[in-house]
Amino acid sequence: MTTATAAPRTNGPRPEETAAPRQNPPTFLSDPYxxxxxMREAAPVSVLHSDGGLRLWIIPRYADVRAALFDRRLAQDARRAQALADSRFEGVNLGAEITHMLSSDPPDHTRLRRVVQAAFSRKRVEAMRPMVERVTLELLDGLDATVARPTTGAPTATVDLIRDFAFPLPILVVCELLGFPPEDRDLYRTWSTAIVTQEGDQEAFRRAVQEMGAYVLALADRRARRNDRPDDLLTELLAARERGELTDDEIVGMVALLLIGGHETTVNLLGTSCLALLREPGQAAWLRADPARMPMAVEEFLRYDSPICMATTRFTTEPVEVGGVEIPKDEFVLLSLGAANRDPARFQDPDRLVLDRRDAGHLAFGGGIHRCLGALLGKLEAEVALTALLARFPGMTLACQERDLRWRNTMMLRGLESLPLTLRR
Ligand code: HEM
Known part of the structure; x- marks a missing residue:
C-alpha cells in the first residue's frame, strides 16, 4: 500500500486525502496506531492508492466499520472484483485464482459456509480442547528441553517464540482438523506467506496457488484410491464433492482459506499478546494468579492488537454513504478493524491494555455473513497456549530491544515476524 493521491469526486464532502502509510515504513509496521x-480523527473515509494502483476507500471509525460489515451493498466476489479492477486499473491482481467463502457472495457463500459450519460449532470446538492442550504441552516440552541443555552455564535459553511456539501450534491444530500431514507444515507456511502478501511478489503468489492446489488434490486422490475415511474435515469435504456440493477448485479454496485463516491470525494473536504481557509484567502476574481470567483477557488482546488490521477488500455495488461521504458504486473499500477497535468513541482509553475491560464489542472477528467461522477455535487456542506459557515460563523476558523486533511486512495483518525470548526455569 502506498501514497495518497487525489480523491475521486463525491456527492458529499470530499474524503480526507490522508498522509497514508508509505511503502511499509518500519514505523507504521511496528506501530500503526x-x-x-x-485517519480516524481526520475523516470518516480516506482514499489511498495501493502499489498496484488500486484506489481504496478506507473506513476507520468503529460505528462505520460495524455498519459496513453488515452492509450487503459491499460485495466480496473475487471474480467480479477482478473484472472491476481490470476495467479501471492496469495489472492489479486481487487473487481471484483462489475462490472461497471469504471471496464469495451469497448464494455461493451460503453454500460453501454450510459445508463446514458444523465443524466449528461450540460443541465440536470444545471437543478439540484436549488435542489443543496436547499440542501445546508438546511444544512447551520442546522449549523446556532447550532450557534444560544450556550451552553456557546458566539455565536459560533464547528461543524465537513465533518460530518455536506461536506458528507451530495453530498450524498443527489446523492439520489435525483437516487431516493434513503435520510434517509438511513449513510448506503450508511458505504458501500462506506468499498468498497473504501477494502484493509483493505476483510470481510467488501464482506459484504458491498452483503448488497448493496440486498438493491438496493429490492428497484427496490418495485418500479416494485407498478408500481411506478418517474422521476429519478433508473426509467431509470429499463427501461434499461426491454429493456434488463442491468442485475440485472449491475444495482447494476451502483448504487454502482454512490453512491460512486458521494459522496466520492465531500466530499473530499469540505473538502480540505475549509481547503485551512482557511490557506489562503486573498484568501478566494478575493473569497468572487466576487462569479463569484468561478468556476475558483474550478478548482484550484481540481488541488491543487485532490480528487482521484491515478486513479483506470489498467493493460497492451501489453508492454507499459513510459519515456524510458518498462512496460511489464500483469502488474498492477497506474496513480497518484495527482502527475501529481503538476508537475512543467506542472504547474508553482505547490505547491502554485493560485485561478486565469486560467489554467484548470488538470487531477483531469481523461481523455479518463473513464473521470469522473459526472464532471459537482461535480463542480456545489462545486461552490454552497463553495459560500454559505463563505457567511454564513465569520469568521469560524479551531477548532484544523492543525497537529491534521485526513485524510482518503487510498492513493487512498485525503480527510479529519473530519474538526472541530468554526463557529460564
Ligand atoms: C484469533 C484468531 C482469528 C482471528 C482474529 C480471525 C479473524 C477473522 C476475520 C476478521 C474474518 C473476516 C474477514 C473479513 O470479513 O474480511 C475471518 C473470517 C474467517 N475466518 Fe477467522 N480469524 C481467526 C481464526 C480463525 C481460525 C482458527 C479459523 C479456522 C481454522 C478461521 C477461519 C475463518 C474463515 C473460514 C473465515 C471466512 C468466513 C466467511 O467468509 O464466511 N479463522 N476471520
Whole structure:
C-alpha cells in the first residue's frame, strides 16, 4: 500500500486525502496506531492508492466499520472484483485464482459456509480442547528441553517464540482438523506467506496457488484410491464433492482459506499478546494468579492488537454513504478493524491494555455473513497456549530491544515476524 493521491469526486464532502502509510515504513509496521488514529480523527473515509494502483476507500471509525460489515451493498466476489479492477486499473491482481467463502457472495457463500459450519460449532470446538492442550504441552516440552541443555552455564535459553511456539501450534491444530500431514507444515507456511502478501511478489503468489492446489488434490486422490475415511474435515469435504456440493477448485479454496485463516491470525494473536504481557509484567502476574481470567483477557488482546488490521477488500455495488461521504458504486473499500477497535468513541482509553475491560464489542472477528467461522477455535487456542506459557515460563523476558523486533511486512495483518525470548526455569 502506498501514497495518497487525489480523491475521486463525491456527492458529499470530499474524503480526507490522508498522509497514508508509505511503502511499509518500519514505523507504521511496528506501530500503526498513530497513523490509524490520525485517519480516524481526520475523516470518516480516506482514499489511498495501493502499489498496484488500486484506489481504496478506507473506513476507520468503529460505528462505520460495524455498519459496513453488515452492509450487503459491499460485495466480496473475487471474480467480479477482478473484472472491476481490470476495467479501471492496469495489472492489479486481487487473487481471484483462489475462490472461497471469504471471496464469495451469497448464494455461493451460503453454500460453501454450510459445508463446514458444523465443524466449528461450540460443541465440536470444545471437543478439540484436549488435542489443543496436547499440542501445546508438546511444544512447551520442546522449549523446556532447550532450557534444560544450556550451552553456557546458566539455565536459560533464547528461543524465537513465533518460530518455536506461536506458528507451530495453530498450524498443527489446523492439520489435525483437516487431516493434513503435520510434517509438511513449513510448506503450508511458505504458501500462506506468499498468498497473504501477494502484493509483493505476483510470481510467488501464482506459484504458491498452483503448488497448493496440486498438493491438496493429490492428497484427496490418495485418500479416494485407498478408500481411506478418517474422521476429519478433508473426509467431509470429499463427501461434499461426491454429493456434488463442491468442485475440485472449491475444495482447494476451502483448504487454502482454512490453512491460512486458521494459522496466520492465531500466530499473530499469540505473538502480540505475549509481547503485551512482557511490557506489562503486573498484568501478566494478575493473569497468572487466576487462569479463569484468561478468556476475558483474550478478548482484550484481540481488541488491543487485532490480528487482521484491515478486513479483506470489498467493493460497492451501489453508492454507499459513510459519515456524510458518498462512496460511489464500483469502488474498492477497506474496513480497518484495527482502527475501529481503538476508537475512543467506542472504547474508553482505547490505547491502554485493560485485561478486565469486560467489554467484548470488538470487531477483531469481523461481523455479518463473513464473521470469522473459526472464532471459537482461535480463542480456545489462545486461552490454552497463553495459560500454559505463563505457567511454564513465569520469568521469560524479551531477548532484544523492543525497537529491534521485526513485524510482518503487510498492513493487512498485525503480527510479529519473530519474538526472541530468554526463557529460564
Ligand atoms: C484469533 C484468531 C482469528 C482471528 C482474529 C480471525 C479473524 C477473522 C476475520 C476478521 C474474518 C473476516 C474477514 C473479513 O470479513 O474480511 C475471518 C473470517 C474467517 N475466518 Fe477467522 N480469524 C481467526 C481464526 C480463525 C481460525 C482458527 C479459523 C479456522 C481454522 C478461521 C477461519 C475463518 C474463515 C473460514 C473465515 C471466512 C468466513 C466467511 O467468509 O464466511 N479463522 N476471520
Amino acid at each position: 498513530p497513523t490509524l488514529a490520525r
